Amino acid sequence: MKLRIGFELDYDFPQPTPVILMLNVHFSRVSDLAEPDHIRIQPSVRVSAYRDSFGNWCTRLLAPQGLMRIAADAIISDSGLPESHDLNAGQIPVEQLPEESLVFLLASRFCDSDRLLDLAWQLFGHTRPGAARVQAICDFVNQRIAFNYNDASVTRTATDAYREGRGVCRDYAHLAIAFCRAMNIPARYCTCYLGDAGTPPPYPPGDFAASLEAYLEGGWQTFDPRNNVPRIGRVLIARGRDAADVAIATTFGPNTLKGFKVWTDEVVERTT
Structure with a gap:
């Protein structure tokens, strides 16, 4: 199956504010993406990226004063099967x-x-x-x-x-x-x-x-x-x-989250 995943986060910053985002799909699932899940920022600002000590992909930016939208939208493949675990697995000393x-x-x-x-x-x-x-x-x-x-x-x-x-x-x-x-x-x-x-x-x-x-x-x-x-x-x-x-957004200054939307929707593929 295929899933459309994404988000829209709307912030109001009263002053220029450093922000760290942790919103990209984990590297263990990147190969399942139809295309990179690039984060889009309006208004556009310069961003940099790094991996933290746990291997998570982080995005760093300086938000300008005023309204800012942080968003992404991507298609990812999934097995479509319910997840499972081995209930017979033992505990390791x-x-x-x-x-x-x-x-x-x-x-x-x-x-x-x-x-x-x-x-x-x-x-x-x-x-x-x-x-x-x-x-x-x-x-x-x-x-x-x-x-x-x-x-x-x-x-x-x-x-x-x-x-x-x-x-x-x-x-x-x-x-x-x-x-x-x-x-x-x-x-x-x-x-x-x-x-x-x-x-x-x-x-x-x-x-x-x-x-x-x-x-x-x-x-x-x-x-x-x-x-x-x-x-x-x-x-x-x-x-x-x-x-x-693993906070999705860490902000180093006052702000108001004015809008929050997340989606994980199955994509219905049509056959001809």
Whole structure:
């Protein structure tokens, strides 16, 4: 299948403001793009690009005073199949983990696993180590947190999400990641495009989505505690320790986000 993916972000900057964007499709999916997903900026400004320490593609610019639109629109190929993971995959002992996975065992700003250590072992110590344990964590988080866009918070930690029992997809991911790390399972935060392919209407407004990847036997596997069912057409944008590492836009000055639109739509191909 083919998906049309893209976004339009409208900002109002009261003064010239440095901005870092993390909005390009992840390098692991670039070969699936019909053409490069170039970011378009109005008014046009000079941009530069670099890769961060996690390999994510970042765009850097100086926004002028006034209104600015940041947008992209691209076509990407996808298998069209529901995602899956191997629930028989076992857990790898810490001493046998590859060095590059160890950073994803550590507590981070939003995934404060050190504060959830005792609770995690109380809740999940009886579960089978490995993918089955990660799924048990996702099942718990899916039921623990009530989803509501109005409950979004840029400062809520995993511990806060557990205590408050509310939030958005990033809070589901943060809490599940923190529990995984507390159980000695490397877990990293992912931001993605995720549309509604294969799900019944009505459909909510488009948005970016958060999920997680856990390192198990066989490598990294994707889990989604927010939806907690196999989904079609997830397109990875960036990975990091938590949402602080993969913010779609980091602005170094005051601004107002006046418009926000994201789409991930299946392209219906006509046959003649």
